[in-house]
Ligand code: PEP
């Protein structure tokens with residue numbers, strides 16, 4: 001039966017494929033694709049684990065004391081019966097051989113399918129057998145853990161949560177459906193195995209959504225019922241433009257979306273022609289288009305999209321999912337150098353670690369440890385609470401700066417005392433390198449303006465820093481008191497709220513007046529519906545995911561910046577900017 005699930009549109013485009021539902025059960029296992037030549041070994045691994053459990057249960061039965069309750073024997077019989085079920089074995093073999101799932105993934109996928117069948121049964125006794133099945137599967141999984149796969153996953157999985165390591169997937173386009181995905185999980189998608197993804201939780205500028213946009217694959221988040229309503233292997237259409245997921249589409253709907261998918265591709269091809277066109281407004285104003293990246297290797301996509309530098313390298317992605325084993329100075333230095341090399345001499349803005357809130361270092365760091373993680377130990381606060389780690393990062397960045405143009409950006413500053421502590425740490429990092437006699441380069445210093453307090457005291461920031469970068473994602477979150485990752489308040493997360501626009505306008509004006517560089521690196525910079533307004537407010541530097549650069553450039557080429565100025569002031573001074581913006 002065809003039905004639609006609504007969520008938030010976070011990454012453009014249309015994806016059509018079969019659902020891969022990542023179970024959010026208590027049995028968290030690694031998920032990875034095997035190669036076709038590994039199928040037999042993987043099937044054998046599943047079979048051996050199952051046989052080992054059968055032997056174990058038989059032994060238990062034989063050794064059962066005479067006075068043990070009869071129910072126990074009967075229960076073991078049920079478990080043995082489930083284990084020996086040919087249909088189960090067959091289904092697991094199919095997931096492995098046809099989808100190239102690893103054995104654990106195949107087993108939990110089938111468990112989920114059977115569990116749903118149990119849930120739908122009228123007979124209470126039979127419904128309760130679901131628990132037995134889960135116990136049996138858990139036993140098999142334990143045996144598999146003991147007998148490690150001969151095929152090691154291509155990426156070390158993070159602890160807990162859906163763990164994905166992706167390589168060599170099958171031919172059918174696959175769409176990932178999960179309750180939640182951490183930004184670290186999302187990074188593992190970079191190999192583009194999935195054609196799209198859907199999560200039940202998350203907001204438009206949650207970091208998970210941001211990573212999806214950076215990969216340029218259609219995505220819908222906050223589709224609350226998705227992981228309950230969508231079944232393994234269902235055909236799905238993700239409409240990332242509208243935030244809709246269509247489950248089990250009819251051939252007519254499929255044809256319609258196939259058509260729209262081709263239209264989107266044509267539009268992309270058309271935009272690609274703008275790559276070498278200089279980014280100038282109609283009245284000749286030069287506008288700098290920079291890239292936001294998460295990993296050193298992302299530089300290639302940035303150059304391909306015509307970026308003239310990196311405006312935001314979210315360095316925290318180097319630190320995530322490493323079970324506390326953080327990268328040292330040397331490893332970071334190499335990563336920053338790689339990013340610089342990738343940008344072929346163009347400037348790279350490296351932002352120091354911004355972890356906490358919806359970017360946990362590890363799954364082990366509980367998200368809700370504090371009542372308001374977004375207001376807690378995040379970003380620069382984290383760095384200033386662990387100055388040894390902070391200076392390790394600063395030294396690595398300074399050393400990389402000996403090889404190219406590096407700009408150093410600090411996240412979430414709000415207090416003058418934080419600015420001074422931060423700069424003191426930088427001086428200390430420089431003298432540590434001096435003592436060691438290690439070469440390092442000069443860097444321009446910048447601050448993110450992403451807390452209303454910082455926007456309101458922008459002139460103080462301008463005294464300390466060479467450049468500013470407005471982080472609208474957090475600026476909106478903190479101005480409107482809306483958790484950017486919470487889909488239940490996503491409708492109130494409004495980039496066009498007059499209070500947000502006034503803060504953005506004032507920061508741009510103050511920086512321009514002081515003759516300092518000013519950029520926007522939040523998602524607002526890549527939103528084509530905001531391009532004209534930002535130009536009218538005097539912004540000449542935009543930093544966004546490479547996938548958005550050409551669409552924004554198209555808006556710039558069509559804009560007359562001088563004519564936009566008075567209109568932009570009217571929008572900012574209006575009580576309902578959205579209405580004016582639409583005209
Ligand atoms: C922002 O807050 O706008 C920003 C660019 O930083 P992040 O999204 O990484 O918090």
Ligand code: MG
Nearest residue numbers: 450471473474
């Ligand atoms: Mg931010």
